[in-house]
Amino acid sequence: MESNNTNYEAAAWIATNNADELSAIQGYYNLLEIVTDPADQAVIKEIISDEKNHAHLLTEMALKYDSGIAEAKD
Numbered sequence: 001m002e003s004n005n006t007n008y009e010a011a012a013w014i015a016t017n018n019a020d021e022l023s024a025i026q027g028y029y030n031l032l033e034i035v036t037d038p039a040d041q042a043v044i045k046e047i048i049s050d051e052k053n054h055a056h057l058l059t060e061m062a063l064k065y066d067s068g069i070a071e072a073k074d
């Protein structure tokens with residue numbers, strides 16, 4: 001099957017950025033363990049929630065760019 005290197009490169013970079021999002025999430029969970037102010041904890045939880053949304057969006061984006069094969073439905 002013919003591949004599109006430009007799309008593959010985009011998918012690889014998206015995956016790299018997604019890994020950064022997951023690393024950031026872990027970092028915020030670590031921060032959550034040492035921050036004691038409930039208001040600050042709430043901010044950190046909101047940031048984690050946002051980062052999870054970013055990771056979800058990037059996962060979908062990477063799958064869109066990686067090739068012409070559609071995702072299985074089962």
Ligand SMILES: [Fe+2]
Pocket residue numbers: 021050051054
């Ligand atoms: Fe993010």
